[in-house]
Amino acid sequence: MSTATVETTKSWGGGKSPFNVEYGKLMMWYFLMSDAFTFGAFLISYGTIRFSTNGWPDPNEVFRSFPFAPEGVHAPLVFVSVMTFILIVSSVTMVLAVKAGQEMDKKAVVKYMIWTIIGGIAFLSCQAWEWNHLHHEGAWWGRNPFLNADGTASSTNFTNYFFTITGFHGFHVFSGVIINIIMLIMTLLDKFEQRGHYLMIEKAGLYWHFVDLVWVFVFTCFYLI
């Protein structure tokens, strides 16, 4: 930003960062905006298809089990609320890691990054279990064993959208965990101490919060309504 000796233009004088954030952070925001449009397109497409069909499976009948539960247990919303809270908590530890980074507190950054990574892995494990469970029940792309809520035959739209959208979100969680692990290693190698700032942690944090944000929408659209 110190090198900004731009010719004066009518729209912006230059010489000063217009948004008062670092370049990489601004680009992360723009990337997240484009990603929001991708997820938005998926979810709107799901909504459109759901509105254009007469019946739809009842999520409380489909997502009704949790690990180590006896066969045929009816516990809707229980497992997915555990997943939701895991992601919220890992988002909170990420905020604390960013805060520790702003205070140049390496020890606290390491501690909170480890907790965030554990949260991410826990979420992915939950999702892997759920996918595995649904797969055993006969659900997969192109296969839908669940009837509509009114007992009529359903199409494969339900499972196709469920696996595509939660899969795309799970892939984001996975890459978020990888990014967080890289950030943890860089912190341990004192890379940020040498740079004099922990802005990379903030950028990773933006991505991680975005993953949590998308889950808020996915959770509502697939499990609640």
Next chain:
Amino acid sequence: MSHTAQHEESHGAGEVKKVTIILSVLTIIELILGFWMMDIHNVGMRLAIKGSIVILMMAKAFYIVAYFMHLKHELKNLIMTIVVPLGLFIWFIIAFLYDGNSFRNLRNTYDPYFKERATIKVEKKEEGHGEAAHEAVADTTAHASDTAAVENKH
């Protein structure tokens, strides 16, 4: 790098705690509404609950973006460059959901097979997974009266 905003950023652990509590409470209210909705078969009431869940979802999204992602404390220019393009979603959602709904109504009117298929109940599957499958069928019949009411409207 000039990070004058950095000093404002330490709004303290108090804010983090507050937002965490708000997000947890909103999630719990959503779940309570979700559990409550399972026993309600009135179509209008279900729609009202779904609407409230969506409003709570938007509130959660606001708290995550504004406080966790820190957008609220950025410069107004930055806020606008992010939020204004996302305003397109308002139009996307209205237009596409309206389109989907219209497509269903058209098919129900002009496609007898489409309409008929939505009224035929599937017999219990023999290849199902024992009790679990049978229970599911038994449960779904309870919802039948509710959806029949919907069909009458169209």
